[in-house]
Amino acid sequence: MAADNFDLISIPLRIRFQGKKLVDGRNVPWQDRASCSRFPGPRCAGPPNSIDSIQSAMPGLQREEATKHKADAAEFVPKKHELTVLRRAVQDCRGCELYRDATQAVFGERMEGAKTSRKAQIVMVGEQPGDKEDLAGHPFVGPAGKLLAQCMHEAGLDPGQVYITNAVKHFKWEPRGKIRLHKKPSVKEIRACKPWFDAELDAVQPRLIICLGATAAQSLLGAAFRVSQHRGEPQTAEGLPAVIATAHPASVLRARTDEERQQQKADFIADLHRANEFLQSI
Numbered sequence: 037m038a039a040d041n042f043d044l045i046s047i048p049l050r051i052r053f054q055g056k057k058l059v060d061g062r063n064v065p066w067q068d069r070a071s072c073s074r075f076p077g078p079r080c081a082g083p084p085n086s087i088d089s090i091q092s093a094m095p096g097l098q099r100e101e102a103t104k105h106k107a108d109a110a111e112f113v114p115k116k117h118e119l120t121v122l123r124r125a126v127q128d129c130r131g132c133e134l135y136r137d138a139t140q141a142v143f144g145e146r147m148e149g150a151k152t153s154r155k156a157q158i159v160m161v162g163e164q165p166g167d168k169e170d171l172a173g174h175p176f177v178g179p180a181g182k183l184l185a186q187c188m189h190e191a192g193l194d195p196g197q198v199y200i201t202n203a204v205k206h207f208k209w210e211p212r213g214k215i216r217l218h219k220k221p222s223v224k225e226i227r228a229c230k231p232w233f234d235a236e237l238d239a240v241q242p243r244l245i246i247c248l249g250a251t252a253a254q255s256l257l258g259a260a261f262r263v264s265q266h267r268g269e270p271q272t273a274e275g276l277p278a279v280i281a282t283a284h285p286a287s288v289l290r291a292r293t294d295e296e297r298q299q300q301k302a303d304f305i306a307d308l309h310r311a312n313e314f315l316q317s318i
């Protein structure tokens with residue numbers, strides 16, 4: 037079955053494995069994790085998170101059952117909503133099937149330069165980790181993150197007051213030649229991952245949430261919400277602090293022409309500036 041797929045992606049994977057990732061405190065080569073169930077073979081033997089180890093712990097379970105994921109993340113979220121506790125626990129989440137093909141879960145964190153003693157006033161939420169974030173284990177460290185940091189700087193938004201995370205914690209992708217191409221998470225996956233965001237919110241208790249893009253905005257404000265119609269406008273939603281939605285920095289990077297990119301970047305900076313002013317006013 038997977039022979040063609042395997043050949044297709046083995047080259048980039050090998051390159052990536054040269055720098056092994058520290059997962060759950062261990063150096064676990066990517067192809068040794070449960071995610072490799074799509075590519076069976078000797079390279080899948082004996083991993084800490086493998087289906088084999090799950091099956092040996094639960095004798096009698098059929099492979100099919102052992103690989104089944106749960107309906108959502110709720111049962112994997114610790115009762116204690118403390119960021120260090122949550123960040124450790126998310127690595128074991130099987131709330132949807134996205135963990136299978138990702139290197140690790142990418143949890144939220146204070147933006148670089150944050151003084152940890154200061155409380156985060158803002159939670160920024162993106163869609164899901166990208167290729168770079170999946171490998172690094174930190175949110176917004178790739179091209180979109182660099183643009184975001186630059187735009188925040190231009191908008192006068194202090195990264196020291198921001199906790200940044202994603203609506204979905206595992207990278208969803210498909211092989212495209214040598215690269216892992218970002219694939220949009222489904223509504224079901226976004227919903228499945230929501231308990232992690234709720235727990236982060238409870239731990240951080242921000243005064244403002246900034247949604248970067250439609251995935252985050254619709255996850256918090258409902259499927260009918262249109263970022264294009266209400267960007268930069270403070271929204272109220274039950275059980276949440278104020279929410280402001282804007283574009284995703286990756287969409288600015290995807291603009292077709294230089295002119296469009298400059299315009300979209302200016303609009304994005306204007307929204308961040310507005311969000312900052314709103315925060316000062318509440």
Ligand code: URA
Nearest residue numbers: 162163164165175176
């Ligand atoms: N895009 C996102 O939505 N999140 C990241 O962490 C990186 C890129």
Ligand code: SF4
Nearest residue numbers: 129131132205206229
């Ligand atoms: Fe769990 Fe979210 Fe990862 Fe799905 S994407 S396995 S719900 S952490």
